[in-house]
Amino acid sequence: MGRVPDEGAGVNWLIEFLGNPANWTGADGVPARLLEHLEFAGLSLLLAMAVAVPLGLWIGHTGRGALLVVLSANAARALPTLGLLVLIVLLMGVGTIVPVLIPLVALAVPPILVNAYEGVRGVDPELRDAAYGMGLRGRQVLFGVLVPVALPLILLGLRTAAIQVVATATVAAYVGLGGLGRYVIDGLATQDYPRAVGGAVLVAGLALAVQGLFAILSRVSVSPGVSRRPGIR
Template identity: 80%
Template sequence: MNFLIDFFGDPANWSGPDGIPLRFAEHLQYTGLSLLIAALIAVPLGLWIGHTGRGALAVVLSANAARALPTLGLLVLIVLLMGVGSDAPVLIPLVALAVPPILVNTYEGIRGVDPDLRDAAYGMGLRGGQVLGRVLVPVALPLILLGLRTAAIQVVATATVAAYVGLGGLGRYIIDGLATQKYPLTVGGAVLVALLALAVQGLFTLIQRVCVSPGVSGRQKTR
């Protein structure tokens, strides 16, 4: 408890290049950009594979391969190859981390829609793209959002590795605190990361309540 008081009660930690607002903004930037890029890659691909049934094996294999990648090792390798002149070294491994849960959940969500709903939609004269957008995606939305939420929380936690290669974010407090044995910095940084993860969890819970049809939510609960 004293560590937290020392960290959050120190005015020096709230201003300047090492202040909490700037480090928090850097962490959000890493997380937001990584999640956006991953979603732009994985959601359309998962929708297409789930709807057409093509490449399902590739989804499983690529997801397992991406999950096996050591994020820190990949980050260090990219820094050695590219340097640290931009955010790319940290974004690449974070995107690689975020793609699998989004891709798999999107694919599973579309493939898991009741075949009778598909048949009814086609029977009403809807075409492939209309069936996907009007029927399959709304029903699969809870699983798609779950994939995005899982990826976001993983990225929030893992973005701390940016500090290992001299980049910013909340990981700076953890790494610098351990290196200098200033443990209030380490504890304070860890608490901030945990609070951000909880905030992301709450945000996606709110998004699901707003965006998912009550009929779909009720159907998911009764399964």
């Protein structure tokens, strides 16, 4: 049964949701839904990385295929994730998680690809020339010189993609799949507002946790001597 929102209702609903022991056990409990959400997001990000990181590094290093990067950046702004998800489900059904992975991977590839490309391409040409002058060639220059310098921008692309995927994975619930989005979709459908608010806060908290994780990763993996350049968001 629905309730009319009043002042401070959101906080009360959140407390009600989090304080209910029934919401922390079983197949519909927070731990189970969180694992489902992480499965969608984690697999999507890993698949996107496997495609976009090598491709972005290669294009940035060779200068070939730069048009693909431009098209990818534009596609990221125009991609109708929910519409694509519904279309794939209509074509494939919901027997597996593949229908939700495809639009999430498509969403994650552009920021990873663009930032990997820009990170490598933006390395000081004098540094590149010096590496070649020392006798380094091909992959040695790319992985020994260019990638370490470009790492802050590469990590920025991964962080952007990860946050977008975590937030967008809620759409899986629209087609009957799991994840934290179930709380939001089911809560709104039944006017169970504590459930909807709790789900939304959990998704937001997970996105913040991912951002914090990448901040730590950047701090421990990037050389202090590497200049941090403005990135593409």
